[in-house]
Amino acid sequence: MTARPEVVALLTDFEVDRAGARQRFVHRDGRPFTAEETELIGSTTDEDMRAAASRLAAAPQHLAELIAPYIRAVAENTGDRRPPAEAL
Numbered sequence: 001m002t003a004r005p006e007v008v009a010l011l012t013d014f015e016v017d018r019a020g021a022r023q024r025f026v027h028r029d030g031r032p033f034t035a036e037e038t039e040l041i042g043s044t045t046d047e048d049m050r051a052a053a054s055r056l057a058a059a060p061q062h063l064a065e066l067i068a069p070y071i072r073a074v075a076e077n078t079g080d081r082r083p084p085a086e087a088l
């Protein structure tokens with residue numbers, strides 16, 4: 001089986017919107033996924049994931065933008081608890 005371009009496109013154009021206790025997939029521009037897109041991304045295969053990972057690896061800036069919100073959230077939750085100087 002080969003990667004499906006429509007699924008790869010969704011995998012490289014999503015964020016997780018955490019509105020309250022609910023989580024939902026949204027496009028990077030904030031548009032919510034349609035029911036069809038949500039169903040399609042739920043059918044992701046290993047080939048789709050590999051193709052999406054390859055595309056993201058080719059675009060490090062895009063990958064950085066995707067993970068930046070999660071890194072910020074972790075940083076906010078840990079506060080200023082830096083490791084001791086001798087641990088560095």
